[in-house]
Amino acid sequence: MEPLDQDLEEGELEMPADPMMLNMGPSHPAMHGTVRIVVELSGETITKADVQIGYLHRGFEKMCERGNWNQCYPCVDRLNYVSPMLNNVGFSLAVEKMLGVTVPERTQYYRVALGELARICDHLTCNGAMAMELGAFTPFLWYVRAREMIWDIFEEETGARVTHSFGRVGGMAKPPTAYFKDVVRATIPRVLAVLTESEGLLLKNRIFLDRLENVGKVSKEVALDLGWTGPTLRSTGVPYDVRRAHPYLVYDRFEFDIPVGTTGDNFDRFMCRQEEIRQSARILEQCLDQMPDDGPINIDDPRVVLPPKEEVYSTIEGTIQHFKIVMEGIKVPAGEVYSYTEGGNGELGFYLVSDGSGTPHRVRIRPPCFAITQALERMIVGAMIPDIVPTFGSLNMIGGECDH
Amino acid sequence: MNSPGTSFGWVEVVLTILKILLIVGFCLNFSAIAVWADRRQSAMIQHRVGPNRAVVNVPSFIIQGILTAPGILLGALAALGLGQALTPQAAIERMGVSLQLIVFVAWFNLVLLSWRVSRKGALNAFEAAVGSNLPRAYFYAGLAGHVVVALVSVAVARQVSAGQIASDKAYLAARVASVVLGGLMGASGVYAAMRIPKGPVGIRLAGTLHGIADALKMMFKEDFIPKNADRLLHALGPMIALFPALVVMAVVPFGEQLCFQDVNKNGSFEFAELLRVKGAMARDAVCEGHSVPLQIVDMNVGILYIFAISSTGVIGAAIAGWASDNKFSLLGGLRAASQMVSYEVAMGLSLMGVLLIYSSLRFTPMVSWQNMYAWGIFVQPIAFFMFLAASMAENKRVPFDQPEGESEIVAGYFVEYSGFKFGMFMAGEYVEIFTGAAIMVTLFFGGYTMPFLFADGIDVTIGETTFFAYKMNHLAVTVIQALAFFGKSVFLSWVIIFFRWTLPRFRYDQVMRFGWTKLLPLAIGNLAVTAVAVVAIDAAGPGLHSTLKLLGQLSHALVAGAMLVLPVGLVWLFLRPVESTRFLRSSSARFAAAAGGVKPTPMQA
Structure with missing residues (x-):
């Protein structure tokens, strides 16, 4: 037996101890099925961590290059599958930037409204899942119930609850339904009521606060160095929001606040998302008030937008136009463009290269999650196993867009 | 206990076996019902369809x-x-x-x-x-x-x-x-x-068949044992986890005693005498015939036996975690071991104040003390909440469910268990809920007694004034006592189960810190204050004693009033008619409604 009053290295003990390697994921309840973390443990404390992404890699960029521009939408839907409408809008804007066209005002408002609804879904899912992984199952199901209401709106507007494929170059697939505004106006107060109710269950709860506060801290400088954007960046105190910094669509016409955190810990990220849901509701309210009730939804350019079906069947111009767009694709002029919007997790950028044929030459995505997930390793080293759960949850890593 | 001079008789053996069967049967059935209650509560609070598939x-x-x-x-x-x-x-x-x-x-x-x-x-x-x-x-x-x-x-x-x-x-x-x-x-x-x-x-019996269906399913499932597991310890783990939970109930009384007449006057208890329950009993009379305590065994160490047995439950979890050959199990087993051992200390110390006041380790005197003066919850409220927290930690229930925290270490110590071995862990957990509730009822909620119910009937006396008195026979009083005990325990179990649906879980180190730096000093402080108070009250004059006695009777009156108001309040507040808050948005939902509604959607907004 070695003397107990001397500090010995672990290797010098009579019974040498190796650090325990633990393989969390990809099939682990907290890993969302899409990431693997190999941690080295000393007791329950993490001494080393290796975050391995790529389990949801589907080669979506390559897939986009095989079809024409409008055939990218189903692939784009599946990037951030929690808020697919934001991806649709972002991709449409990128292609339209290349074409040099602007969609009619009504469509711009429509895109803002659908995009903000998707953002609410995204934040509800993230915060709810985070609470659930901490053991608070009830708020999660309440949040999902609120998300369900919004998905019902999407189902009504687009025909699909999750992967809508609703965007089109130069417009949208369909105009808003007659009661779109009424339904959204009726639903949003209910969503906000669920939000307030769940906050009553969580924010007065000492256990919940203890799990979040001062865990997974990231400083402003580190966040900027790593290229963070979105709610996670704002939680560190940087008020950068693409909607405000580089307004697109009609975002410059709305009044809304950008919530920022102070410490950049899990609690700040949670609260930023909560507050952004309320700000999105504010934007929606103004958007619905300003949105015209009638008017064209697509641009008036036969080279870009499919003609109405009755023209296709009754006029030779319509038939040819339809044939050209379907068979050859939209002839986007040769060149390259980088277009960026505020996605659910931050700046969602598309870098597109066109060679002038109807097919994209190169589609490259700048997913917000990729930059954010880089930080996970340094956030969990030194913490304990249970801290992985809220830290990883609050980053809202979505495998679909991260593994590109 | 038998009266002096009684020889060993088969009647006692048969009665003891009957008592054991009653308690074990009740516990096991209750564990199935508690699983149902757990699901039912989650459905209530989360607006979901509860367990109703088993038919x-x-x-x-x-x-x-x-x-x-x-x-x-x-x-x-x-x-x-x-x-x-x-x-x-x-x-x-x-x-x-x-x-x-x-x-x-x-x-x-x-x-x-x-x-x-x-x-x-x-x-x-x-x-x-x-x-x-x-x-x-x-x-x-x-x-x-x-x-x-x-x-x-x-x-x-x-x-x-x-x-x-x-x-x-x-x-x-x-x-x-x-x-x-x-x-x-x-x-x-x-x-x-x-x-x-x-x-x-x-x-469907309101979904209670779900528990039975679950148990049947577990029995027929494959019993998977990992290749490198220690087969003996792997099999032993669930048994050790379930056994103490059941055995603890042996010393908890579910009634005072059942007194039989000694018809043939020879002192030995015969089967024929089982039909001759004593008619009426005086308030403080000792049973002259054959007394059958409604408790499997009345040990003089009482509560110490409970501490001793319930702390062996940790061995089951630790062995299971070790024997499964899985790192997540090992972490779960370690967490279970350290958490349960730590909270054992706080749990024991939190009860010391109560024991000082009751000045007994046996349960029957504790219960009669509470019937005579006031329920333990009024005398030692802090001890109750500490004991509640500590026993939740012992049971590994939310918010202390780190050993099985499913989002961190998958399922903790039973991750490699399937079939009925897993079922035994689960049954053990729910049986522990009931036994914990039963012990809390005995220590803090008057055990098998009801306010103003004495061995000779109801006697509502506050101070010197008798408001209502009614003589009852011995059998009726005993039956009411047993029903009161089981009813109180079931109610408390229901409350304990409810925590799961409102609280998130602690972090592992926060649990340990809570146990050692908050609960333990509080328990010691409570013990010190109680000791001083007990000495002071003993030394005080009769004036204080009669005031305390009056306060105790008022507390009984409060409890009795609450028991009368409770059912009405339950109906009035909680069983409100459900308003249809269905909110039809999508066209498919509207089509369904127009067609007369095909099926209630499981997640109504």
Whole structure:
């Protein structure tokens, strides 16, 4: 037996101890099925961590290059599958930037409204899942119930609850339904009521606060160095929001606040998302008030937008136009463009290269999650196993867009 | 304990086996019911469909038989049960009980019928009339009926004892009430049977069959053992986890005692004497015949036995974690071991103050102390909450479920268990909920006693004033005591289960810090304050003693009042009629509604 009053290295003990390697994921309840973390443990404390992404890699960029521009939408839907409408809008804007066209005002408002609804879904899912992984199952199901209401709106507007494929170059697939505004106006107060109710269950709860506060801290400088954007960046105190910094669509016409955190810990990220849901509701309210009730939804350019079906069947111009767009694709002029919007997790950028044929030459995505997930390793080293759960949850890593 | 001079008898052996069967059977069944309660509560709070999938299809004639036969049998018993000779007092009592039962059967059936009509529609004009009122209206009317009948019975009893009503009229009233009761029971049984449609009927019993279905499923599942696991320890783990949870109940009393007459005066207890329960008991009388304690074994170490046994439960979790050959299991087993050992200390110390006050380690004196003075929760409220927290940590329930925290270490120490071995862990956890509740009831909620209920009947005395007194026989008091014990324990279990659906879980180090730096010092402080207070009160004069006694009686009155208000409050506040808050947005939902609604969506907004 070695003397107990001397500090010995672990290797010098009579019974040498190796650090325990633990393989969390990809099939682990907290890993969302899409990431693997190999941690080295000393007791329950993490001494080393290796975050391995790529389990949801589907080669979506390559897939986009095989079809024409409008055939990218189903692939784009599946990037951030929690808020697919934001991806649709972002991709449409990128292609339209290349074409040099602007969609009619009504469509711009429509895109803002659908995009903000998707953002609410995204934040509800993230915060709810985070609470659930901490053991608070009830708020999660309440949040999902609120998300369900919004998905019902999407189902009504687009025909699909999750992967809508609703965007089109130069417009949208369909105009808003007659009661779109009424339904959204009726639903949003209910969503906000669920939000307030769940906050009553969580924010007065000492256990919940203890799990979040001062865990997974990231400083402003580190966040900027790593290229963070979105709610996670704002939680560190940087008020950068693409909607405000580089307004697109009609975002410059709305009044809304950008919530920022102070410490950049899990609690700040949670609260930023909560507050952004309320700000999105504010934007929606103004958007619905300003949105015209009638008017064209697509641009008036036969080279870009499919003609109405009755023209296709009754006029030779319509038939040819339809044939050209379907068979050859939209002839986007040769060149390259980088277009960026505020996605659910931050700046969602598309870098597109066109060679002038109807097919994209190169589609490259700048997913917000990729930059954010880089930080996970340094956030969990030194913490304990249970801290992985809220830290990883609050980053809202979505495998679909991260593994590109 | 047997009276002195009693030799060993087979009756005691048989009675002990019966008691063991009762307790074990109750615990195991309750664990299935508690699983159901857990799911049911989650459905209530999360607005989901609860457990209701398990169904047994029974032919309708069997259901009709089940509904008709007891109704007619009970009715016949009630109507014909007046054959024996009765004193006028007994006849009046029987009339009162019959009238109360009439009111109960009436409102209960109307509530059921009205609820059924509101869900499935009326079959005839009578049902439409019944269904036009909410079920709660019948409940309130029934309460009023109970009060009126009680007042009338008391008034009639006074008149009879004063000689103003002839005793033959009392007999007539009792007979009429019994016949009406019998008729009502028979008629409602027959009517319910008539309402059963033809063909097999799916019996769901509000989803309680789910627990049975779960248990059956587990028995038939593959028992998977990892390749490198220690097969012996792997099999031993769940047994060690379940065993202490059941054995702890051995010392918890579920009633005071059952006293039998010593008919043949020879001191030995014979089977024939089992039918001769003593008629009435004086308040503080010692049983002269054969006393059967309603407790499997009355040990003089009492509560220490509970600490000793329940702390062996940790071995099960630790062995399971070690033997499974899985790193997540190992982490879970380690967490379980350290957490349970740490909280054992706080748990023991939190009860020391109570033990000082009761000055006994055995449970029966603790319960009689509470009946005489005040319930433990009023005397030591801080100790109760500390004990509650510590026993939750011992049970590994949310928010102390780190050993199995599913989002961190998958399922902790039982991640490699399947089939009935996993079932034993689960049953052990739910049995522990019940045993924990039973111990808390015994220590803090008066155990098997009810306020103002004594061995000789009800006696509501506050200070020197007697408000109400009523003599009851020994068997009735004992039955009420046993029911009170199980009822209180089940209620407390329900409350404990509810925590799971409102709280997130601690982090592992926060749990340990909470146990050692908050709970333990608080327990020691509580013990010190209690010790000083006990000494001070013992030294104080009789004035303080009588004041404390009066306060204790007031606390009993408070509890009794709460028990009366509770059912009404439950109906009034929690069982509100569900407003249909369905909110149709998507066109598919509207199409479904237009088609008459195909199926209720599981997640209604």
